[in-house]
Amino acid sequence: MDSQNGNGRSDLLLAIEDQGHRSTHARRLVAEAIEASAESFTAEEICEQLPSVGRATVYRTLKLFLSADALCKVALPDGAPRYAVDTGGRHHHHSICTNCGAVNEFRASTVERVLRALDREVDGEITGHRMEIFVRCDKCLSGAVQ
Amino acid sequence: MDSQNGNGRSDLLLAIEDQGHRSTHARRLVAEAIEASAESFTAEEICEQLPSVGRATVYRTLKLFLSADALCKVALPDGAPRYAVDTGGRHHHHSICTNCGAVNEFRASTVERVLRALDREVDGEITGHRMEIFVRCDKCLSGAVQ
DNA sequence: GTTGCTGCAAATCCTTTGCAAGGTT
DNA sequence: AACCTTGCAAAGGATTTGCAGCAAC
Numbered sequence: 001m002d003s004q005n006g007n008g009r010s011d012l013l014l015a016i017e018d019q020g021h022r023s024t025h026a027r028r029l030v031a032e033a034i035e036a037s038a039e040s041f042t043a044e045e046i047c048e049q050l051p052s053v054g055r056a057t058v059y060r061t062l063k064l065f066l067s068a069d070a071l072c073k074v075a076l077p078d079g080a081p082r083y084a085v086d087t088g089g090r091h092h093h094h095s096i097c098t099n100c101g102a103v104n105e106f107r108a109s110t111v112e113r114v115l116r117a118l119d120r121e122v123d124g125e126i127t128g129h130r131m132e133i134f135v136r137c138d139k140c141l142s143g144a145v146q
Numbered sequence: 147m148d149s150q151n152g153n154g155r156s157d158l159l160l161a162i163e164d165q166g167h168r169s170t171h172a173r174r175l176v177a178e179a180i181e182a183s184a185e186s187f188t189a190e191e192i193c194e195q196l197p198s199v200g201r202a203t204v205y206r207t208l209k210l211f212l213s214a215d216a217l218c219k220v221a222l223p224d225g226a227p228r229y230a231v232d233t234g235g236r237h238h239h240h241s242i243c244t245n246c247g248a249v250n251e252f253r254a255s256t257v258e259r260v261l262r263a264l265d266r267e268v269d270g271e272i273t274g275h276r277m278e279i280f281v282r283c284d285k286c287l288s289g290a291v292q
Numbered sequence: 293g294t295t296g297c298t299g300c301a302a303a304t305c306c307t308t309t310g311c312a313a314g315g316t317t
Numbered sequence: 318a319a320c321c322t323t324g325c326a327a328a329g330g331a332t333t334t335g336c337a338g339c340a341a342c
Contacts, residue, residue, distance in 0.1 A: 021321085021322095022315085022316055022317075022320095022321060022322070023316085024315070024316070024321085024322065024323080025315085025323095026322075026323065026324090027322090042306095043306075043307080044305090044306085052324095053323085053324085054323065054324040054325065055307085055324085055325090056307085056308075056309080056323080056324070056325080056326095057322080057323055057324070059306090059307060059308075060308090060322085060323090063307095075276075077274055077276070080305095080306095081306075095268045095269065095270070095272075097270060098273060098274075102269075104268070104269050106264070106267055106268055108260070108264060108267060110260050110263055110264070111260055111264075114254070114256050114257055114260050115279075117256055118252070118254060118256070118257075118279065121252055121254060122241045122250070122252060122279060122281055123241065123248075123250050123281070123283050123284050124241070124243060124281035124282050124283035124284050124286070124287060125281060125282050125287060126241075126279055126280070126281050127244060127280045127281055127282055128223060128244075128279075128280040129277070129278060129279045129280060130221075130223070130276065130277065130278045130280075131275070131276065131277045131278075132275060132276045132277075133261075133264065133268060133272055133274075133275045134272070134273045134274040134275060134276075135268060135269070135270035135271060135272050135273055136270050136271050136273055137269050137270035138269050138270050140270070141270060141271060167296085167297095168295095168296065168297070168340085168341055168342075169341080170296090170297060170298080170340075170341070171298095171340085172297080172298065172299090173297090188331095189331075189332080190330085190331080198299095199298085199299085200298060200299040200300065201299090201300090201332085202298080202299070202300080202301095202332085202333075202334080203297080203298055203299070205331085205332060205333075206297085206298090206333090209332095226330095226331095227331075227332095293342100294341100294342090295340105295341090295342090296339105296340085296341075296342095297338105297339080297340070297341085298337105298338085298339070298340085299336105299337100299338090299339100300335105300336095300337100301334100301335095301336100302333105302334085302335085303332105303333080303334070303335095304331100304332080304333070304334085305330105305331085305332085305333095306329100306330090306331090307328105307329080307330090308327105308328080308329070308330100309326100309327085309328070309329090310325105310326095310327085310328090311324105311325095311326100312323105312324100312325100313322105313323085313324090314321105314322080314323070314324100315320105315321080315322070315323080316319105316320090316321075316322085317318105317319090317320090317321095
């Protein structure tokens, strides 16, 4: 659950530095806000928490984190977009609690197998996919959050 | 592939009539435009084809068709929304050709089986899911469309 | 004649872009 | 110094809403 590495430097920040992007004040603030958020969050929430950072910069920074695979963007059933820290390495999918917004990753080898099987069932050649699972997480089921 | 039933009345229209909605001129026009479209389409395309129908009405009508399960709404990898006629009855998923926009349904019993299996792998209780498969369809593969 | 529907324009939500000023290496 | 980033404000795309007039039942 520790979102900082031993150096006290944000993993998110490191991820984009690795891609040649600069480590700026605004980006550091956004990274910290993200790492302080319990569950998933919206871009707007970051903007509210960081009035000193322009909305455009927040979006640009989120996009950088996304392209560095340090963040993932999911959508609730109604399409409302949410972001969450992405820790897994390889390809994986996400489950989103529709009650509290908690996002979890799961590497479903089964899912990959199915996709391969679908290749025969589907017209054409599969080039990609999107898959999200909506849940009511254990915490919410046990009443921790209404 | 016939989108009209034997009565010459639009299936889309019938679907919302069954839900107690009125059969109006604007709705008839929207239904016809949809049934005349080859592959998937955007709301904006319908608006362009029907200058006499207000944009709000187009969206309201699309929403009605959606809630009657006569239409489906999918999103391309970049998130761009598209609509397509939904003919299948039961729960199913869609494949979308990223080249021509063709949308096909497939009832992947395998997928459902996997979802059931995931119940054990995922934290909490599964309440829903979203799954889209992106393809390059046979027609596009064979060069029919660049 | 009710009640539902329509078009219009304005509003909303999420996000991007142009640009001049300022920050980072 | 050279180039990247920033904040602001405006633009954008998709969709919704308020509302007065009109249409379907």
